[in-house]
Amino acid sequence: MLNFTKNIILEPTWQKIYSVGRVLILLGFLSSTLYFLKNTFFPLEKFVLNLKNQKVAENLLGYEDASLSEKIFSAYSKDNFSLANFRITTAKNQPDLTSKKISLRKTYSAFAYPLSEKKAIFPDRTLLKNSDQFFLVSGGKLRKFSSQKILAFLGYLENNFQEVSMEEISYLEKGEEITDTKNYPNNSLFLINDTYYEFSNNILHSFASEKTFFSHCEKNQAILKDEEFLEKYSVDHDNPIGFANGTLLSFDIGVFLVEDGKVIPFNNPETFLALGYNWNDIIPANEEEIGLYQRDKVFSISRPHPSGTVFLDQDNGQYYLISGKNKHEIQGENIQRVYLKRKPILANGKSLNFNLSCTLEKKLWPFNSYGCQLPVADLAKISGKDYQFKINPSGNLDISQVNIIFSREINWLNMRDILSDIKQRLFDAYGYGTIN
Numbered sequence: 001m002l003n004f005t006k007n008i009i010l011e012p013t014w015q016k017i018y019s020v021g022r023v024l025i026l027l028g029f030l031s032s033t034l035y036f037l038k039n040t041f042f043p044l045e046k047f048v049l050n051l052k053n054q055k056v057a058e059n060l061l062g063y064e065d066a067s068l069s070e071k072i073f074s075a076y077s078k079d080n081f082s083l084a085n086f087r088i089t090t091a092k093n094q095p096d097l098t099s100k101k102i103s104l105r106k107t108y109s110a111f112a113y114p115l116s117e118k119k120a121i122f123p124d125r126t127l128l129k130n131s132d133q134f135f136l137v138s139g140g141k142l143r144k145f146s147s148q149k150i151l152a153f154l155g156y157l158e159n160n161f162q163e164v165s166m167e168e169i170s171y172l173e174k175g176e177e178i179t180d181t182k183n184y185p186n187n188s189l190f191l192i193n194d195t196y197y198e199f200s201n202n203i204l205h206s207f208a209s210e211k212t213f214f215s216h217c218e219k220n221q222a223i224l225k226d227e228e229f230l231e232k233y234s235v236d237h238d239n240p241i242g243f244a245n246g247t248l249l250s251f252d253i254g255v256f257l258v259e260d261g262k263v264i265p266f267n268n269p270e271t272f273l274a275l276g277y278n279w280n281d282i283i284p285a286n287e288e289e290i291g292l293y294q295r296d297k298v299f300s301i302s303r304p305h306p307s308g309t310v311f312l313d314q315d316n317g318q319y320y321l322i323s324g325k326n327k328h329e330i331q332g333e334n335i336q337r338v339y340l341k342r343k344p345i346l347a348n349g350k351s352l353n354f355n356l357s358c359t360l361e362k363k364l365w366p367f368n369s370y371g372c373q374l375p376v377a378d379l380a381k382i383s384g385k386d387y388q389f390k391i392n393p394s395g396n397l398d399i400s401q402v403n404i405i406f407s408r409e410i411n412w413l414n415m416r417d418i419l420s421d422i423k424q425r426l427f428d429a430y431g432y433g434t435i436n
Contacts, residue, residue, distance in 0.1 A: 045406040047075040051399050061402060062109075062302060062386075069395075073402050074109060075387040076302045078274030080380035081406040086389055087363065087371035091398040097370045098362050103354035103390045106379040108276070110305035111320070111347045112388070113327045119171045120321040120328040120335060122164075125187045125198065127221050129161035130169060138187040141175030153181035154188075155223050162218075168332035191222040192229060198241060204233050208240035208289055215244040215283070215341065242292040246308025246342065248277060249285040256290070259306040263293040271301045274385040276345035301385060305345065312344035314383070319344060351382045354390055368400070376406070 049061035062074035086102050122128060126137040134145040134156070145151055151158075178185050188199040196213040197204040207213040213222075243249065247258040255272060256263040266272045272279075305311075309322040310330070319330040321339055330336050356379070358372035376387075389404065391397075 045075075045077055045079065045081070047404040047406075049073060049402045051401065060302075061404065063402075069392050071391050071393070071397070071399070073389045073391075073404070074302075075389075075404050075406070076274075076385055077387065077406065078270055078301065078385055079406075080377075082375065082377045082409040083407045084374045084376045084387070085371065085403075085405045085407070086358070086374065087369055087403045088360070088391070088399060089366055089369040089401045089403075091400050092368065094368065094398055095394055096362075097360050097391075097393070097397075100360045100370070100391060100393065101357045102360060102372055102374070104356040104374055104376065104379075105351060105354045105388050105390075106376075106382050107351035107384040107386055107388065108305060108311070108345065108347055109386045109388070110309060110322050111311050111327070111345075111384070112352055112386075113322065113325050115320075116323075116326040116328050118328060120323075120330040120339065121171045122168070122335060122338060123216070125189055125217055125221065126338070127156075127161045128164050128169065129158070130164060130166055134161055135169065136178065136185055136187065137172065138175065138185050140173065142169060142172035143175040143185060144177050146177045146179045150178060150181060154184060155225070157223075160220055160223065162334060164334045165332060168335055171331075171335075189217060189222040190225050190229065192225045193227060196222055197235075199233070202233055204230065204235045206235065206237050206240050208242055208292055209286075211283060211285075212241060212243050212289065215247050216241075240292060242289070243283070243285075244308060244341075246306065246310075248282045248342065249290065250282045251285045251287070251290040255282060256285075256293075256295075257299060257306065258293070259296070259308070261293060262296040263290065264296045264299040264303075264306075267298040267300050271299060274301050275299075275305060276347075276383065278343045281342040310339050310342070310344040311347045313349045314346055315349040318349075346383050348382050348384075351384050354388075377409075 047060045049063055051063070060075070062072075062076070064072040064074070084104065088097065088102075090097065121140070122137045124137050124140065128135040128137065128142075132148070134148070134151055136143050136145070145156075183202075184199045186200045190197045190199065190204070194210075196207040196210065196217075198207070199205075242261070243258045245259055249256045249258065249263065255266045257266070258264075305322055307323050311320045311322070311327075312318075313320065319336055319339070321328045321330050330339055356374050356376065358374045360370040360372050363369040363371050379387075387404075387406075
């Protein structure tokens with residue numbers, strides 16, 4: 001140890017005090033350094049939900065009061081952990097929760113939506129054929145062209161139609177047959193002077209650009225027409241059709257996701273990656289295209305995937321389409337091809353099971369609090385950013401607060417992951433994409 005006072009002679013009492021002081025300062029310095037390093041390489045992540053004041057900024061947990069017998073709390077993180085400490089505090093005069101189970105799963109909350117009985121169907125505007133039968137999907141229904149003469153009168157060519165199986169067609173509800181040779185059915189598509197249009201209620205609605213058209217349709221679905229065709233109908237250029245739901249766009253330095261007429265800006269690259277998106281699926285948008293939309297509040301890691309998202313269950317190879325708060329199986333290779341214009345979000349069917357659990361124990365402080373600890377290291381192998389904790393109380397439970405703390409064991413593997421994550425963030429920040 002350095003001694004800058006070796007030429008200064010102190011009285012024995014003061015010398016002893018001085019030596020003890022130096023040791024204490026050194027220990028304090030070492031402790032502070034170790035504390036800093038631990039929190040840098042093995043940080044804790046804390047989540048709190050105060051149900052008595054749900055507007056406070058500290059409420060970082062999602063809460064779903066599913067029923068009297070099931071309550072779910074969701075913590076959101078892109079990171080993997082070793083341990084999760086769960087603590088719940090109830091109001092006064094509530095049932096004793098000792099020996100109650102806390103169950104946990106790691107998944108994507110949208111992937112956990114209920115599975116609808118209805119299969120995903122071909123979207124509106126799609127032209128289909130099976131053998132010598134020809135169809136248009138319009139208004140969510142399958143409309144059959146009554147004869148091939150109708151096709152010829154309206155100007156359709158056989159290569160405008162996609163060959164599909166009867167099973168894929170059977171998922172659609174049947175609509176009225178198309179028999180009119182003079183008027184086009186709704187959702188018909190046209191290409192006129194390099195601009196794409198959709199016909200609806202005797203009005204031609206223009207697509208904002210070729211890119212917006214291709215986000216919905218294939219090029220050969222549009223019928224070629226000349227300028228004289230525009231004189232037959234009203235043309236709406238004021239409300240152009242934009243990108244399909246789920247499309248990823250970039251503009252200036254921002255990345256956005258399209259949902260129901262709005263664009264949602266991602267708050268950072270970490271959120272983008274935590275949701276399972278791929279940088280290669282981003283479409284550069286110009287000022288006119290991005291200007292079609294109202295900007296929504298930022299896409300944070302707690303937000304679920306929107307309508308139009310496609311998940312791939314890596315456990316069974318099944319694709320699912322998100323629509324609202326439901327999940328639809330995508331069956332049939334031709335229907336899958338329609339929805340796989342972007343890479344699907346990779347998920348795991350086994351992530352829907354609450355496989356981990358621990359038993360609550362009474363805590364001394366605060367009063368009416370219970371807690372337990374779950375080893376969560378194995379969840380690192382499962383895709384997802386939502387850690388969902390479930391409790392099944394006996395009846396209606398008045399909860400005051402829930403605290404969840406995630407931690408990592410101090411070992412070389414966790415330190416290596418943290419260093420790799422820091423490196424990845426630097427790469428993302430400077431636009432180098434994912435490192436190998």
